[in-house]
Amino acid sequence: MKLKLVFILILSIICKLSFGQQGKSPFDTTMYGRNPAVGKYADIRGFKMYYETYGKGQPLLIIHGNGGSINNFLYQIPYFAKNYQVIIADSRAQGKSVDPTDSLSYEMMTDDLNALLDKLQLKSCYVIGWSDGGINGLLLAIRHPDKVKKLAVTGANLWPDSTAVDPFVYKWAMNYNKTIQDTIKKMVTPSAEAKNALKLAHLLSYEPHITVQQLHTITCPTLVIGGDHDVIQPKHTMLIAQSIPNSYLWIIPNSGHSTPIYKKDQFNQVVSDFFAQPYRKIDGYGRFN
Numbered sequence: 001m002k003l004k005l006v007f008i009l010i011l012s013i014i015c016k017l018s019f020g021q022q023g024k025s026p027f028d029t030t031m032y033g034r035n036p037a038v039g040k041y042a043d044i045r046g047f048k049m050y051y052e053t054y055g056k057g058q059p060l061l062i063i064h065g066n067g068g069s070i071n072n073f074l075y076q077i078p079y080f081a082k083n084y085q086v087i088i089a090d091s092r093a094q095g096k097s098v099d100p101t102d103s104l105s106y107e108m109m110t111d112d113l114n115a116l117l118d119k120l121q122l123k124s125c126y127v128i129g130w131s132d133g134g135i136n137g138l139l140l141a142i143r144h145p146d147k148v149k150k151l152a153v154t155g156a157n158l159w160p161d162s163t164a165v166d167p168f169v170y171k172w173a174m175n176y177n178k179t180i181q182d183t184i185k186k187m188v189t190p191s192a193e194a195k196n197a198l199k200l201a202h203l204l205s206y207e208p209h210i211t212v213q214q215l216h217t218i219t220c221p222t223l224v225i226g227g228d229h230d231v232i233q234p235k236h237t238m239l240i241a242q243s244i245p246n247s248y249l250w251i252i253p254n255s256g257h258s259t260p261i262y263k264k265d266q267f268n269q270v271v272s273d274f275f276a277q278p279y280r281k282i283d284g285y286g287r288f289n
Contacts, residue, residue, distance in 0.1 A: 032077050032088075033070035033095065041096075044115045045108075050096035051089035051116060055081030058149075059122045060275075061113065062088045065131030065155075067200050069095035075264040076128065080272070084126065089116060091136070093196055100192060104199040106132070106208045110139040117147055124149050126275050130260055131155045135208050138240075141218045142210075150279075151218075152271045154225035154259045156240065157232050158210040164236040177205040215243035221279035222247040223271065227255030227263075246279055 032052065041048040052070055060080055064072045070088050080086050090097040091109045113136060117125065126149050129137030134156025141148045157164040165173070180201045184190045222244045226237035228251050241249035250270060252263055259267050282289075 026074055027071055030071050030074040032074050033090070039096075042116055042119050044112050044119065046101070047092060047097060047099040049089050049092070049112060049116055051087060053088075054078075054086045055084055057084045059117075059120075059125035060084035060086050061117065061125045061127045062086060063113065063127070063129040063133030063136050064088075064091065064094070065133050066204055067094060068131075068133075072130070073128075073260060076260055076268060079268045080128075083272075087116070087120065087122075087125070089113070091133075093199055100195075102195070102199070104203065106135050106139055106203065107143070110136045110143055113140060114144045114147055123147075127151045128271060129153045129156065131257065132203065135210070138210060138215070138218070139208075141220055141222070142214050145217070145219055148220045150221045150223075150275055152223040152225065152274060153240075154267070155227070155230055155232050155257045156224075157236060158208065158212070158215075158240065160204075160206055160208070164233060166231050166233060169231040173205050177201045212239070212243045215240065216245065218244045218246075220246070221274075223250060223274045224248070225250045225252065225259060225267070225271075227252050227257060227259055229254075229256050230259075231257045246281070248274065 035052055038052045038054065039050060040052070041050055050070075054077055062073050062076060062080075064070065069090050070077075073088060077086055077088065092112050093099040093104050109132075124147050127137045127140060129135070129152070131154075134153030137148075137151050137153045138156060138158075141151050160170075162170045180194070180198050184194050184198060187194060222241075224237060224241035224244070224247055226232055226234055228234055230237065234251055237251065238249060241247045252259055252266065255263050
C-alpha cells in the first residue's frame, strides 16, 4: 500500500477540484521546489536540507506544512520575492530533505530552521508558516526569539485534541494514524516510505505540546490567521492570538485550512502590509477607532 500524507492528500484534492478540467495543476508544473538554478543542499544537524532562495531584500523564511514541500507556496514565493529575500526549505523528512532516522518532532524541525539561518548568516528574518509550518514558526519565536522579526502563522495549533482541532478532522487524523500503524505491522520489512509516513502521522495525531505560558514569551509582533471553517477551531486560533503579547488576529470568512491557496490574494496583501507597517498597540480609547 502506498502511504500518502495528509498535506499531500489535501493538496491533491484541491488541485483535482480546482484544475481538474484544465489539465495539470500548477503544483505539478511549477519550478518551485525543483529549480536547479537556485536549489541547494545544506548539511544541517545530521541530514541534508534542501532549500531555495528567491529575490532580494530583507530575509523572509517561509515554512510548509505536514508532508508538504516548497511548491506549496507557489502563490507566495513570486509575490514576496519582489521585496524580500525569500528562503524556503523542505523540512526534515519531507520533500527532498531525506532523513532516515526514526525520530521527528516539531522542536527538531524548528532547530533545523534555526541552523539553516545560521548557515546562511542571517541574524533575523520575517517568517510565514502554514499549518505545521505555523507551529514551527511559533516554536522558532519561542526557542530562538532573536531570529524572528515578525511572524505570520495560519492554521497552527498548540496541542492535538478536539478542543483545538475540528472533531471530524481529529477523528480522521487518528484513524489515519492507526491505518498506517496497522499497515506497517503487516510488513515483514517496513519500507523507508512507510517509516517516514509513520513519523509524519505521529506529528499529525500526537503533537505538538505548546503551552499558553510559552506563547507569553513571544516578543515579536505576530499575525495569527485562520479560516472560519479551518481544520483548527477558530476559538483555538483566537486563544493563540490572545496569548501572544503583540499580536493581531485575522479570521478569514468563507475559508478553510488552505488560506495561502484559496485566499492567496487577500493572504499575500494582508501579510505584506503586516510586515511593512509598524505594529500598533491598540488599547484604551484606541479601541474606539
